[in-house]
Amino acid sequence: MRSRIRAFIVLGIAGMLVSYSGYSQNRPRTIVEIRGEQFYINGKPTYPGRYWDGHKIEGLLINSRMVQGIFDDLNAETRNQFGYPDTQKWDPDRNTDEFVRAMELWYRHGLLAFTLNLQGGSPTGYGNKGWINSAFDPKGNLRPDYMARLDRILKRADELGMVVMLGLFYFGQDEHLEDEKAVINAVDNATGWLLRKGYRNVLIEINNECNIRYDHAILQPERVHELIEWVKQKEGNGYRLLVSTSYGGGAIPKPNVVQAADYILLHGNGVEAPARITKMVEQTRQVEGYRSQPIVFNEDDHFGFDQPVNNFVNAIKAYASWGYFDYRKAGEGFNEGYQSIPADWGINSDRKRGFFDKVKEITGGGEN
Numbered sequence: 001m002r003s004r005i006r007a008f009i010v011l012g013i014a015g016m017l018v019s020y021s022g023y024s025q026n027r028p029r030t031i032v033e034i035r036g037e038q039f040y041i042n043g044k045p046t047y048p049g050r051y052w053d054g055h056k057i058e059g060l061l062i063n064s065r066m067v068q069g070i071f072d073d074l075n076a077e078t079r080n081q082f083g084y085p086d087t088q089k090w091d092p093d094r095n096t097d098e099f100v101r102a103m104e105l106w107y108r109h110g111l112l113a114f115t116l117n118l119q120g121g122s123p124t125g126y127g128n129k130g131w132i133n134s135a136f137d138p139k140g141n142l143r144p145d146y147m148a149r150l151d152r153i154l155k156r157a158d159e160l161g162m163v164v165m166l167g168l169f170y171f172g173q174d175e176h177l178e179d180e181k182a183v184i185n186a187v188d189n190a191t192g193w194l195l196r197k198g199y200r201n202v203l204i205e206i207n208n209e210c211n212i213r214y215d216h217a218i219l220q221p222e223r224v225h226e227l228i229e230w231v232k233q234k235e236g237n238g239y240r241l242l243v244s245t246s247y248g249g250g251a252i253p254k255p256n257v258v259q260a261a262d263y264i265l266l267h268g269n270g271v272e273a274p275a276r277i278t279k280m281v282e283q284t285r286q287v288e289g290y291r292s293q294p295i296v297f298n299e300d301d302h303f304g305f306d307q308p309v310n311n312f313v314n315a316i317k318a319y320a321s322w323g324y325f326d327y328r329k330a331g332e333g334f335n336e337g338y339q340s341i342p343a344d345w346g347i348n349s350d351r352k353r354g355f356f357d358k359v360k361e362i363t364g365g366g367e368n
Contacts, residue, residue: 018149030158030201034242034262037292038320040200041161046112052362055317061163062359063323064106064115065168065299066338066345067121067208069099070149074132082123082341085334095343100156102345105122107160109347109356110363115298115323116153117167117208118146118190119174123341125327128172138178140185142193154199162201165298166194175215183216187227188234195236202230204243205265205298210257212248221247225260232260246298250276252283259289268300269325274314280316298323305354312358324355 033040038059040046046212050057073079082090118135122128133280135146157164168190176366177183186330188208194202203328217223224245231243244261247253249269250330258264266280281295299317304310315322328337335348347356359365 008212010140019133022150022255028158028198028200030161030163032163032201032203032242034294037294039152039163039294039321041112041163046363047110048361050364052316054318056135057247057316057363060319061113061294061296061321061334062111062363063115063122063163063165063296063298063321064111064338065323065325066099066114067117067167067353068123068148068339068341068343069096069116069153070118070135071095071123071133071341073123074134075130075333078129078131081227084342090342091150092101092145096152099343099345100152103160103162104155104349105158105347107162108119108365109360110365111356111359112161112363113163113203113323115167116150116164117205118150118168119167119170121170121208121339122172122327123339125329125337125340132173132176133170134173134176136177136182136186136189137180138176140182140187140189142189147193151197154197154202158199158201163203165199165203165205165296167205169214169219171207171209171213174207174219177216182228183218184230191231191234191241194241195234198237200239202241203263204241206231206243206245208246208299209248209267210245210360211251215280221254222256222327225256225259226261228257231348232262233252249299251279255288258284258287258293263294263296264277264290267297268296268297268302268309268311268315268322269299271302274309276304277311277314277320278318281315281320294321295320296320299325300344301325301327303351303354305358316362326351326355 038045039061045059047057129201206227207219211221214220228243244263244265245346246265249267301309312322326337328340334346
């Protein structure tokens with residue numbers, strides 16, 4: 001199968017591109033681009049002209065991990081544990097409805113991007129315990145209910161001027177795809193759907209933390225670049241999706257991914273010293289094949305936003321984008337955490353307020 005993927009990529013490079021021209025359903029309002037180290041939206045750098053504490057903010061993509069926006073649990077034995085406090089029942093459409101209603105509030109604080117995942121993330125913060133949450137069936141075909149919920153979120157993001165980093169796979173869920181052929185089919189179906197819909201505010205993340213417990217070899221560090229290259233060969237209406245993948249907390253990307261990726265994803269989980277965030281950015285820029293792509297943290301569970309030194313601030317000072325990851329800890333109430341299910345998508349806890357206040361301070365908030 002590995003040789004088959006390589007053969008497909010060679011064909012793509014030779015010009016036999018998988019084309020989705022003529023099938024666009026939407027005229028996009030929001031178009032994300034990368035120019036050098038900077039992100040652009042609709043032809044302008046993000047946060048144009050913005051500096052904070054003497055550090056350039058223009059071109060960065062401040063973000064938050066909101067991966068459960070289309071969550072469901074297809075396992076009847078575990079589904080009931082995700083009931084809402086007021087109904088004691090889980091409702092995936094309510095979850096997406098409340099997510100969509102909250103997006104404008106995030107945007108008004110200056111948040112321009114968030115991460116979603118077609119296989120979510122751990123609904124208890126860390127770990128997987130039997131739930132089944134996947135927009136793909138075992139053969140890699142798309143589940144229509146998941147994609148309908150995704151469409152609602154992407155449409156609202158397009159209206160607001162927001163960028164969605166869309167992850168395709170999550171460890172603990174990828175094993176529900178029956179084989180490597182199903183993984184490839186899933187990539188084809190997801191990217192084809194996006195191109196047919198005409199969304200141009202989406203950045204692809206092949207999988208969350210490729211070096212953590214994936215069952216399929218093509219999703220592991222040694223081969224995941226094959227899927228990055230595969231996505232890059234697909235285009236619709238003269239446009240292709242920008243694509244990368246991420247590693248676990250504190251890890252530095254390998255050359256095969258750095259050479260293939262359009263932007264570089266880092267995670268700050270487990271990084272207790274903010275100085276290490278600075279060092280991670282410096283080390284990433286030294287990896288063989290790095291060509292001044294934007295560097296983006298899209299997961300970091302460290303806070304201290306009221307302190308002069310924290311992971312968020314150090315990333316900004318190193319000219320790297322930063323992303324907030326918050327989950328509900330033991331004994332905490334419903335309003336805590338964005339990854340925990342059921343989720344309160346508002347800004348209704350001290351941690352959430354601390355993050356969004358800092359985003360507004362750094363970016364200036366409002367329309368950018």
